[in-house]
Amino acid sequence: MSVSQAKLDAIDLQLLERLQTDASLSNQALAELVHVSPPTCLRRVKRLLDAGLIEREIAVLSVDTMARVVGHGLCAVVEITLDRQDQDALEAFELKVAQEDAVQQCYRVSPGPDFCLVVHAHDMPDYLALTQRLFTFDANVRNVKTFFSIKRSKFGARVPLPAAP
Structure with missing residues (x-):
C-alpha cells in the first residue's frame, strides 16, 4: 500500500x-x-x-565557512511584480528562473509582488548580469525590489510534522 x-x-x-x-x-x-x-x-x-514525500537528499553548505574559502558573495531576497499575471505568464517566469543556478528559491506569493526569490551571486557584477537576464530583458517584468542580506540569522528546510499518533 x-x-x-x-x-x-x-x-x-x-x-x-x-x-x-x-x-x-x-x-x-x-x-x-x-x-x-x-x-x-x-x-x-x-x-x-x-511517494514523493522525500524530494531529495542534499548537503547544506556553511555560508560563513564557504565565504572564507571562496569569498562572501551576495545573498538577496528579490520581489518581482509582473505586468500580466495570467497562468501562462506566471508559468513562463517560473520556468525562466528555475533554469538559473543563482536562484535558490522561488515563491509565487499573494498579495503584494507576484514572486519572491532568494538569489546568491558571486559579486555585484554577477548580480547585475543575472538581473539583466531575468528582469531587464523580460518585457513582462514591471517592478523589481531587491533586499541584500547582511547576515543570515536562521536557515532551515525542516517541515514541521504532526506528533506521532
Whole structure:
C-alpha cells in the first residue's frame, strides 16, 4: 500500500523527522533510532521516496565557512511584480528562473509582488548580469525590489510534522 493510500504512521513520521535532521544516517543507524529492523527501515524509506514525500537528499553548505574559502558573495531576497499575471505568464517566469543556478528559491506569493526569490551571486557584477537576464530583458517584468542580506540569522528546510499518533 502506498503512502498516498494510507496515513503516515508513527514510524513514518519518526523516519521523516530523523532524515530531516540528518539524511546521512546509515540505514542501520536510522533503523536503530526508530526501533525497526534494517530491512523494514529501508523498505519504508523507499516507500516515502517513491511517494514523493522525500524530494531529495542534499548537503547544506556553511555560508560563513564557504565565504572564507571562496569569498562572501551576495545573498538577496528579490520581489518581482509582473505586468500580466495570467497562468501562462506566471508559468513562463517560473520556468525562466528555475533554469538559473543563482536562484535558490522561488515563491509565487499573494498579495503584494507576484514572486519572491532568494538569489546568491558571486559579486555585484554577477548580480547585475543575472538581473539583466531575468528582469531587464523580460518585457513582462514591471517592478523589481531587491533586499541584500547582511547576515543570515536562521536557515532551515525542516517541515514541521504532526506528533506521532
